[in-house]
Amino acid sequence: MKRTLCLILATCLLFSLISCASESLETTETVTKESTPPVTEPKTEGPEPETVPMICDPLTWDDINAIPIANASMSTDELRQICVDFMALQLSFPWQTNKAQEFGHIAIQTSLDPTAKLEVNAAYGGMPYCHSTWSNLYQVMYFYDSETGVVDAKAMGDKFTTYMGNHCTSSSFWAWARVSNTNNWDGISLLMESRGAIRLGDYEIEPTTDYYLTRTDTVVECDKNGEQRMYRCYALLQKADGINYNHNATGGHVEMATQNAVVKYNPDGTINGEESYCYFQDQNPVRNPASKAQQADGTPIAVMSGVEHKYTFKQLYKTGYLPFTLAEFHGLDPVEKGEVSFTLSDRTTLSVKEFMTGKFEANYAISDVNVTFFDKDGKQTGAQPYLMANAKGMRNLTLSASVFGPQAIMARNIPGEGATMKVDVRISTGEVFTVYQGGITK
Numbered sequence: 310m311k312r313t314l315c316l317i318l319a320t321c322l323l324f325s326l327i328s329c330a331s332e333s334l335e336t337t338e339t340v341t342k343e344s345t346p347p348v349t350e351p352k353t354e355g356p357e358p359e360t361v362p363m364i365c366d367p368l369t370w371d372d373i374n375a376i377p378i379a380n381a382s383m384s385t386d387e388l389r390q391i392c393v394d395f396m397a398l399q400l401s402f403p404w405q406t407n408k409a410q411e412f413g414h415i416a417i418q419t420s421l422d423p424t425a426k427l428e429v430n431a432a433y434g435g436m437p438y439c440h441s442t443w444s445n446l447y448q449v450m451y452f453y454d455s456e457t458g459v460v461d462a463k464a465m466g467d468k469f470t471t472y473m474g475n476h477c478t479s480s481s482f483w484a485w486a487r488v489s490n491t492n493n494w495d496g497i498s499l500l501m502e503s504r505g506a507i508r509l510g511d512y513e514i515e516p517t518t519d520y521y522l523t524r525t526d527t528v529v530e531c532d533k534n535g536e537q538r539m540y541r542c543y544a545l546l547q548k549a550d551g552i553n554y555n556h557n558a559t560g561g562h563v564e565m566a567t568q569n570a571v572v573k574y575n576p577d578g579t580i581n582g583e584e585s586y587c588y589f590q591d592q593n594p595v596r597n598p599a600s601k602a603q604q605a606d607g608t609p610i611a612v613m614s615g616v617e618h619k620y621t622f623k624q625l626y627k628t629g630y631l632p633f634t635l636a637e638f639h640g641l642d643p644v645e646k647g648e649v650s651f652t653l654s655d656r657t658t659l660s661v662k663e664f665m666t667g668k669f670e671a672n673y674a675i676s677d678v679n680v681t682f683f684d685k686d687g688k689q690t691g692a693q694p695y696l697m698a699n700a701k702g703m704r705n706l707t708l709s710a711s712v713f714g715p716q717a718i719m720a721r722n723i724p725g726e727g728a729t730m731k732v733d734v735r736i737s738t739g740e741v742f743t744v745y746q747g748g749i750t751k
Contacts, residue, residue, distance in 0.1 A: 364458025389549035396484030434612030439474030480592035486737030510542025528629035658748030685727025
């Protein structure tokens with residue numbers, strides 16, 4: 310992982326504050342008042358150019374697995390670092406596409422081009438930003454060639470943004486979910502204390518049990534608390550803590566601290582908001598020009614701009630950011646050992662119809678489920694994954710096996726009499742659990 314991150318020798322420190330639209334399992338409303346441009350297919354103006362290798366040091370599973378699995382014996386610092394490292398990797402890993410892409414995204418600033426264009430023979434770093442997408446790095450790896458760094462966009466068909474994209478809430482969620490299962494939110498409109506975003510410090514906010522849609526703009530809330538009170542709260546920020554705002558006119562945004570806050574004081578003992586600061590990372594619609602960063606071999610790479618940037622306390626206050634933390638970072642809730650169950654795991658053989666009546670359940674968010682098929686001699690003949698990017702929201706703890714239907718589609722993967730299958734479930738901690746291994750019939 311460190312080897313991959315070191316590919317990025319320079320990144321642009323942007324301070325633009327990008328709004329993310331709100332989406333959740335509970336509501337289809339959005340906080341942002343902007344309309345969402347439709348996702349469009351690339352314009353067909355002839356055959357795609359031949360793919361020329363552009364990635365000098367592709368991402369591997371070893372890089373991802375170098376980030377340790379969280380456990381209850383780890384120090385708070387170790388837990389926090391896991392979250393920071395995973396999100397940083399999602400924002401920076403190198404890749405190129407084998408199919409040009411053009412799709413819309415939300416960009417509140419009028420200076421931003423609301424259309425993202427990805428060319429075939431260009432190096433990119435980090436998952437693309439796309440409104441209302443919930444994917445993560447594990448799901449990207451189903452389409453990523455670790456020998457070349459090429460993402461098989463052709464295989465994704467019209468779901469490139471679904472599988473490759475995420476936004477501010479989903480990018481940070483999957484990083485926090487490496488450690489936490491108390492972060493019970495599925496969109497920026499639900500990112501509040503009642504959902505596990507524990508208030509950091511003693512600032513007061515308007516009580517709410519509903520969405521941010523019903524509450525006061527956080528700029529107003531910060532103003533009610535006053536600068537020094539909010540500064541004292543920002544001073545408590547440690548790496549992997551979060552900040553979020555809600556602007557009633559434009560929407561909300563969330564970021565993750567990458568370092569502990571640095572606090573500077575005035576002679577009278579008050580906090581100097583212009584000299585005190587903290588570093589953050591976020592997923593936003595801006596991708597730095599390739600001229601701003603280089604791979605290890607000196608070739609350019611266009612990396613997402615939110616890898617790491619600095620905000621002063623005054624900037625945080627003016628923007629209306631509220632600092633929060635997670636229970637697992639403070640011993641308020643234990644880091645649980647990952648668990649996954651399948652209702653039919655005790656069966657020695659299943660028909661496709663029977664399999665689809667089963668149900669998966671986990672204590673952390675489910676990322677993906679992969680079914681691998683073998684012939685009677687034990688030779689692997691195929692696989693059929695289900696990626697949770699297809700589901701709405703992120704914190705899905707249950708999944709019906711019916712998503713692998715229709716039956717006829719799955720039955721075509723069965724190589725014949727004596728076939729077996731293995732069912733693996735990956736959860737947000739990064740762990741993979743084999744929940745069924747046995748016979749399978751049509």
